Amino acid sequence: MKRPVSLLLLLVFTAIQIYFAQVPVSHQVESSTWIEVSPHAGGLVERQQHYYLITVNATYRLQANQVHITAQKHRLTWVDVPEPSGMGVWKLAVGPSAIPLVGLGGPVYPAPNGQSVLWVDPRTRLAYLSQPTVSGLRRLSPELGSVTGALWAPDSQALGLVGQGPQGTGAYLWDRDGNLSAVALPSGQLRIAALGFARNNVLLAALNNGRVLYQGKGLVPLPALSPIYLDKGHADILGETANDVIFWTAGRRLTFLRPDLKWMGQAVFSRNGQIAAVLSQTIGGQWRLLTYTTHQHLEISMPFAKDTRYRLLGFLGDHWILVTVPDGPHMGTYAWWAQGT
Numbered sequence: 404m405k406r407p408v409s410l411l412l413l414l415v416f417t418a419i420q421i422y423f424a425q426v427p428v429s430h431q432v433e434s435s436t437w438i439e440v441s442p443h444a445g446g447l448v449e450r451q452q453h454y455y456l457i458t459v460n461a462t463y464r465l466q467a468n469q470v471h472i473t474a475q476k477h478r479l480t481w482v483d484v485p486e487p488s489g490m491g492v493w494k495l496a497v498g499p500s501a502i503p504l505v506g507l508g509g510p511v512y513p514a515p516n517g518q519s520v521l522w523v524d525p526r527t528r529l530a531y532l533s534q535p536t537v538s539g540l541r542r543l544s545p546e547l548g549s550v551t552g553a554l555w556a557p558d559s560q561a562l563g564l565v566g567q568g569p570q571g572t573g574a575y576l577w578d579r580d581g582n583l584s585a586v587a588l589p590s591g592q593l594r595i596a597a598l599g600f601a602r603n604n605v606l607l608a609a610l611n612n613g614r615v616l617y618q619g620k621g622l623v624p625l626p627a628l629s630p631i632y633l634d635k636g637h638a639d640i641l642g643e644t645a646n647d648v649i650f651w652t653a654g655r656r657l658t659f660l661r662p663d664l665k666w667m668g669q670a671v672f673s674r675n676g677q678i679a680a681v682l683s684q685t686i687g688g689q690w691r692l693l694t695y696t697t698h699q700h701l702e703i704s705m706p707f708a709k710d711t712r713y714r715l716l717g718f719l720g721d722h723w724i725l726v727t728v729p730d731g732p733h734m735g736t737y738a739w740w741a742q743g744t
Contacts, residue, residue, distance in 0.1 A: 437706040440465070440472050441736040444729045447716035450502050450517040454719050456736060457505055462498045467723050472738055479504075484537055488526040495520070495537060503537075510550075516559035523550050530564070544583050547575070554598040557636040561604040565595045574598060574608040576618065587616045599633025599640075607633055607640075615640055625651055630666055637676025641695065650679055650695040659700045664691055671717040671724070677743040680724050682715045692724065694741050701741075707733045 445458040454465045456474065463474035477499040484493040486509065494507040503513035509525035519534040521543065528549035531540040548567030555562055562577040563586075573588035574595045587595060587608040597609040606618045613627030617638070628642025628649060640651040643666070648659040653676070664683035667690075672679050679695045690713055692703040705713060705726075711733050716725040721743060727736045 436703075437737050437739055438472065439735060440725060440738050441474070442734070443736065444714075444727045444734050445716075445736055446505065446727075447719070447725055448504050448513075449515060450498070450504065450513070451515075455498055455502075455504055456725075457496060457498075462496070462504060464499070465719055467719050469722075469740065472719065472723065482537055484522070484540075486522075486524050486526065487529070487531060487540060488524050490526045493522060497537075501535075510553070512553050512555060512562075514555050514559040515557055519559060521553055521555070521562060523553070528566070530566070544577060544581065546583050547577075552595070552598065554600065554635065556600050556604045558604070561600075561606075563598040563600065563606045563608075565598065574606065574616075576604070576606045578604070586618045597631065597633050599638065600636050601638035602636070605638070607638060609633055609640075613642070623651065625649060625656060630670075632670035632679075632681070634672040634676055634679075637672065639672050639676050639679065641670045641672075641679040641681065648693075648695065648700070650697075652676060652679075652697065655697070657695070657697060659695060662693070662702060664693070664702075666693075667713075668715055671715055673718045673721045673741070673743065675721045675743070677721070678718070678741050680715065680718070680741065682713055682726070692726070692739060694724070696741075696743055703739060706737055 443458045445456045448455050456463045456465055462477050462479045465472055465474050480497045482495045482497055484495055493509055493511055496504045498504045502517040503520050510523035512521040522531045530543040530547055530550040532543045533540045546569045550564055550566035552565035553562055560579050564575045568575045570585045571588050574586045576584045576586050586606045589610055594611050595608050596611045599607040608616045609631050613629045613631055615623040617623050626644055631642035633640055642649055643661055646661055648661050650657045664685060667682045667684055670679055670681040681693050683691045683693050689709040690705040694701045711728055713726045716727055719725055722741050724739045724741050728734050
């Protein structure tokens with residue numbers, strides 16, 4: 404039985420939390436500083452240093468300069484992969500050259516290099532690795548028990564894991580040699596809230612008390628932040644205190660006055676780590692895109708009226724920020740050019 408299109412879109416958004424056919428250049432929308440990327444809603448992933456917009460029925464490889472975002476349409480194939488527990492199947496979306504893009508049915512983590520996939524059996528919570536991507540699943544590590552979260556390092560040579568390891572429950576680092584190292588083992592009411600990476604595959608772990616542990620360095624010298632978000636590759640941190648927004652980048656703490664806005668969903672970081680962005684709403688329900696760099700903070704109006712829902716997809720490279728409207732008359736994907744440092 405076919406799933407409704409809206410349900411499939413929701414599943415894709417969740418899995419990625421993560422263009423359209425033959426349109427050569429972007430189109431202007433109501434605000435002259437936003438451009439339309441696609442009339443379709445979708446999710447954004449990066450594989451093999453290329454960006455793909457994933458819709459229900461197709462995937463589009465995106466390319467951009469300072470003016471345009473263009474795309475090449477590719478067929479999207481869904482592959483069934485049996486769970487080792489025998490209780491169900493994963494569904495893996497495969498793009499051009501059999502690149503794994505996103506998975507459904509349970510936690511699935513394709514590597515950025517498109518050569519490996521981490522699978523977590525939703526019944527047993529055990530982690531498996533496949534390479535090539537859909538054959539020969541094997542246990543990631545015999546020392547690793549249940550896994551509740553994972554993050555690939557940008558070079559795909561290491562994994563940050565949240566789960567039960569040989570030294571207890573916490574954050575662990577796994578490398579391609581099969582080594583499993585404990586990074587953070589919180590006790591009592593503390594738990595791992597998020598993972599991030601610095602260069603050279605050094606792991607960061609945010610705790611639910613708003614503090615961040617930096618592998619080999621201890622606590623990052625910041626106050627407790629809530630909410631708090633970590634970058635995947637540059638040891639960047641974005642979060643709020645009662646009065647301020649703090650952007651920690653390149654070892655520097657940058658403090659901005661906290662606006663009277665509620666953050667909505669995940670924050671994202673540019674490829675070079677110099678810009679952080681997050682969606683927000685005013686008390687009246689108007690949406691804003693907030694951006695933070697080493698020298699400024701901007702509040703950017705969204706392209707359509709306040710009754711439009713938005714999802715923040717991420718950065719396309721160093722400057723383009725992509726958002727998607729999942730439904731309604733303005734359904735589609737849009738982009739804003741953010742100037743960095």
